[in-house]
Amino acid sequence: MADPQRPQKQGLLEKLFTSDAWRSVFRHGYADTPRNRVLQVSANVWLHLHPSKVRRHGVRYRHTWCAGGLTFLLYLVTVVTGVILMFYYRPTQEYAYLDIKDLDFQVPFGMLMRNMHRWAAHGMVIFIWLHMFRVFMTGSYKPPREFNWVVGVNLLVLTLLLSFTGYLLPWDQLSIWAVTVGTNMARATPLLGHEGPFGPELGVTPRYDVRALLLGGTMVGPPALMRFYVLHCIFIPIAASVLMILHFWRIRKDGGISGPL
Amino acid sequence: MAETALKADPPNQEQLKVDAGQRRAAADLKLPDKIHCWPYLVRAEFIAGCIMTIGLLVWSLVVDAPLEEPANPSKTPNPSKAPWYFLGLQEMLVYFDPWIAGVVLPGLIIAGLMVIPYVDINPNGNGYYTFRERPFAVSTFLFGFLVLWVGFIVLGVFFRGPGWNLFWPWEYWDPHKVVPMTNRDLPYLLGARGEAATFLIGMAAVGGWFAVGPLVWVWKRKKPFMQKLGLTRYTIVSFLYLCMLGTVVKIVLRLVFGVKYVWVWPNVFNI
Numbered sequence: 001m002a003d004p005q006r007p008q009k010q011g012l013l014e015k016l017f018t019s020d021a022w023r024s025v026f027r028h029g030y031a032d033t034p035r036n037r038v039l040q041v042s043a044n045v046w047l048h049l050h051p052s053k054v055r056r057h058g059v060r061y062r063h064t065w066c067a068g069g070l071t072f073l074l075y076l077v078t079v080v081t082g083v084i085l086m087f088y089y090r091p092t093q094e095y096a097y098l099d100i101k102d103l104d105f106q107v108p109f110g111m112l113m114r115n116m117h118r119w120a121a122h123g124m125v126i127f128i129w130l131h132m133f134r135v136f137m138t139g140s141y142k143p144p145r146e147f148n149w150v151v152g153v154n155l156l157v158l159t160l161l162l163s164f165t166g167y168l169l170p171w172d173q174l175s176i177w178a179v180t181v182g183t184n185m186a187r188a189t190p191l192l193g194h195e196g197p198f199g200p201e202l203g204v205t206p207r208y209d210v211r212a213l214l215l216g217g218t219m220v221g222p223p224a225l226m227r228f229y230v231l232h233c234i235f236i237p238i239a240a241s242v243l244m245i246l247h248f249w250r251i252r253k254d255g256g257i258s259g260p261l
Numbered sequence: 262m263a264e265t266a267l268k269a270d271p272p273n274q275e276q277l278k279v280d281a282g283q284r285r286a287a288a289d290l291k292l293p294d295k296i297h298c299w300p301y302l303v304r305a306e307f308i309a310g311c312i313m314t315i316g317l318l319v320w321s322l323v324v325d326a327p328l329e330e331p332a333n334p335s336k337t338p339n340p341s342k343a344p345w346y347f348l349g350l351q352e353m354l355v356y357f358d359p360w361i362a363g364v365v366l367p368g369l370i371i372a373g374l375m376v377i378p379y380v381d382i383n384p385n386g387n388g389y390y391t392f393r394e395r396p397f398a399v400s401t402f403l404f405g406f407l408v409l410w411v412g413f414i415v416l417g418v419f420f421r422g423p424g425w426n427l428f429w430p431w432e433y434w435d436p437h438k439v440v441p442m443t444n445r446d447l448p449y450l451l452g453a454r455g456e457a458a459t460f461l462i463g464m465a466a467v468g469g470w471f472a473v474g475p476l477v478w479v480w481k482r483k484k485p486f487m488q489k490l491g492l493t494r495y496t497i498v499s500f501l502y503l504c505m506l507g508t509v510v511k512i513v514l515r516l517v518f519g520v521k522y523v524w525v526w527p528n529v530f531n532i
């Protein structure tokens with residue numbers, strides 16, 4: 001721990017940090033004392049996701065690989081860049097592709113925003129896998145963290161669905177055929193798909209089965225684009241955010257990062 | 262220590278600070294080995310976050326997100342690939358009918374992952390890396406995740422070309438590559454020709470495979486470990502385990518022995 005007795009320079013920064021204005025925002029003191037270290041975390045709405053103290057191994061990269069935190073960071077990047085993309089993108093057959101072209105060639109920093117959105121989304125899929133892998137390898141799903149693992153699996157499903165619904169939005173050849181391949185599998189859902197076991201027997205037809213529910217029709221057309229857009233920009237992000245809040249809350253309530261007992 | 266702290270804190274906090282310090286010291290005795298989040302954890306996160314942000318920014322400046330021709334429902338590209346993270350499932354379409362590859366297998370994967378904490382009753386290895394204390398759990402997960410999940414994605418991304426045929430990454434993707442379709446159903450290969458015999462042999466093969474679970478229970482149920490595991494957990498674990506291994510068996514049967522289906526129930530399903 002740093003020595004709080006080390007002489008302090010009364011420089012400009014020092015004046016700033018001890019000024020009334022600064023202290024109106026950050027109520028704790030500036031000096032490096034154990035108490036201020038605690039307040040730095042617990043008096044800060046963002047940082048107080050953390051406990052004020054953690055077990056020593058919890059901060060080691062080789063224990064967590066920071067994979068959960070980086071998954072969250074990448075999620076935040078997609079949220080910010082995604083909102084920017086939404087200013088320019090219209091989810092209709094006429095405009096979707098042209099708006100993406102516009103983003104790529106006309107909008108200032110449009111290409112960069114699109115690239116960051118896309119690569120952060122792919123990165124999120126990779127890092128959520130790394131995170132799951134790490135959590136399994138450290139046996140961190142064991143009591144008392146069973147339920148948080150289940151929350152995590154739901155987050156994994158939502159992350160994949162987020163990526164998948166976003167894949168359709170550029171409305172290019174890559175999009176519609178990837179989504180066609182993906183959603184074709186829903187035709188074969190037992191009982192609920194028109195090509196699935198016992199589907200036709202139950203009166204399920206191409207127009208009225210789970211796939212048609214997802215696509216708003218029998219093929220990947222404009223209604224599917226609108227559905228995927230709403231799922232991608234509103235429904236799934238809200239669901240994922242809610243689960244993330246639960247996930248982080250539970251980490252604290254389950255006693256923080258797991259470790260040898 | 263009070264000197265510098267006082268300069269920044271209102272003096273009336275002194276007593277509070279002492280109290281808090283004593284409480285913390287008492288807590289520290291019970292839970293040693295704890296360190297402050299600020300700066301230690303926050304710093305670690307900040308560094309990792311900076312590296313990630315810079316890496317992502319540089320990558321995004323250098324590599325553009327793909328954009329192909331406008332969507333054209335009447336022009337099917339060959340091959341049509343799902344997004345890369347689903348290529349493992351698309352690969353399963355080679356070996357299974359869509360209702361298994363696209364619905365049952367993903368459902369089992371999700372459900373299987375979710376039940377892990379409830380069926381793994383081994384208390385060891387909670388919070389640290391170990392193979393020796395939980396060899397079954399770790400090797401099962403490594404196989405399922407690295408080989409079946411990641412492995413098949415790699416296969417789908419780099420080795421599947423037009424017609425969903427296998428190509429080496431450096432090989433030319435010949436859209437006219439012809440692969441003879443010589444796959445036969447398992448009962449046929451075993452010599453069965455009649456409809457009833459074909460059906461029964463197929464059913465016996467699939468049923469026999471899944472009967473391994475109950476049989477092992479009957480055989481080993483007196484073991485202390487099995488007693489502790491209990492019938493419910495055992496049933497779930499053995500069923501999921503047989504499904505996972507069964508997937509591998511079917512893939513090997515297809516690739517090595519040219520088996521198309523094991524059990525055909527006309528107009529209902531094929532496995």
Ligand code: HEM
Nearest residue numbers: 064068069071072132140148149152153155156256257258
């Ligand atoms: C959007 C996705 C996710 C986010 C943002 C996220 C975030 C986090 C963070 C920040 C932690 C703290 C420790 C660390 O960084 O490793 C954590 C812990 C944990 N996560 Fe996740 N996670 C996600 C998905 C998952 C998934 C898919 C699983 C499992 C299937 C999971 C299971 C857990 C468990 C059990 C812990 C406690 C680990 C411990 O105490 O060592 N999470 N998560």
